[in-house]
Amino acid sequence: AQTVTQSQPEMSVQEAETVTLSCTYDTSESDYYLFWYKQPPSRQMILVIRQEAYKQQNATENRFSVNFQKAAKSFSLKISDSQLGDAAMYFCAYRSPTSGTYKYIFGTGTRLKVLA
Amino acid sequence: GAGVSQSPRYKVAKRGQDVALRCDPISGHVSLFWYQQALGQGPEFLTYFQNEAQLDKSGLPSDRFFAERPEGSVSTLKIQRTQQEDSAVYLCASSRAGMNTEAFFGQGTRLTVV
Numbered sequence: 001a002q003t004v005t006q007s008q009p010e011m012s013v014q015e016a017e018t019v020t021l022s023c024t025y026d027t028s029e030s031d032y033y034l035f036w037y038k039q040p041p042s043r044q045m046i047l048v049i050r051q052e053a054y055k056q057q058n059a060t061e062n063r064f065s066v067n068f069q070k071a072a073k074s075f076s077l078k079i080s081d082s083q084l085g086d087a088a089m090y091f092c093a094y095r096s097p098t099s100g101t102y103k104y105i106f107g108t109g110t111r112l113k114v115l116a
Numbered sequence: 117g118a119g120v121s122q123s124p125r126y127k128v129a130k131r132g133q134d135v136a137l138r139c140d141p142i143s144g145h146v147s148l149f150w151y152q153q154a155l156g157q158g159p160e161f162l163t164y165f166q167n168e169a170q171l172d173k174s175g176l177p178s179d180r181f182f183a184e185r186p187e188g189s190v191s192t193l194k195i196q197r198t199q200q201e202d203s204a205v206y207l208c209a210s211s212r213a214g215m216n217t218e219a220f221f222g223q224g225t226r227l228t229v230v
Contacts, residue, residue, distance in 0.1 A: 006158075033216060037221075042223055043205060043226075044221055044222065044223045044224070045159075045207065045209070045221035047218050047219075050216075052216065091158050091159070095215060096215070101147075101149075101164040101166075101171055101172040102147065102215045103149060103161045103164055103172065104149075104159070104161070104219065105161070106158035106160075107158050108156075108157055108158045109156075109157070109158050
């Protein structure tokens with residue numbers, strides 16, 4: 001079974017600085033997708049960025065980028081120029097076609113605090 | 117609607133009471149998921165619908181949990197004889213078909229069993 005591990009329960013970053021959130025996963029599949037979701041206090045999960053496993057190029061969305069290391073099964077999220085609005089829980093998620101349902105498997109999350 | 121809508125936002129149930137949680141997905145979305153999120157944890161998969169067909173219910177923790185989507189749109193998650201361990205946020209998500217499609221989540225229902 002696939003698993004997703006986020007080893008940092010909480011991280012802090014100074015406003016305008018850069019922070020990296022870690023995620024590792026375990027799978028025997030070769031075709032899958034990885035996601036980072038943000039969950040603010042409103043509880044609504046918001047997609048931050050996604051990465052297709054077959055693509056070697058790391059995904060980038062404005063201030064958010066990933067470092068995808070397929071062999072190491074690592075998928076970290078880098079947030080540049082951190083803003084107060086980035087404060088939230090961040091969840092790494094894995095999704096594959098073999099389950100037939102394309103369900104997400106989430107990690108336990110990292111709480112990001114942004115210090116003014 | 118513009119997004120996934122869940123109701124109620126909050127529900128307090130006495131132990132042993134039955135509850136029903138509603139999810140209105142985005143119009144036209146084929147796939148619908150239910151997740152359970154305990155305090156301080158990541159969401160855990162409960163069940164999946166493709167249109168009206170429940171294709172995966174492997175995450176339902178017991179036979180007290182039942183979900184339906186009779187017309188392939190609105191879905192209801194029902195919990196019978198609630199227990200304290202059922203206290204959690206229940207998230208619903210919907211998406212178009214396919215693995216690379218984005219799933220849109222609702223704001224969840226926070227269930228507290230007292």
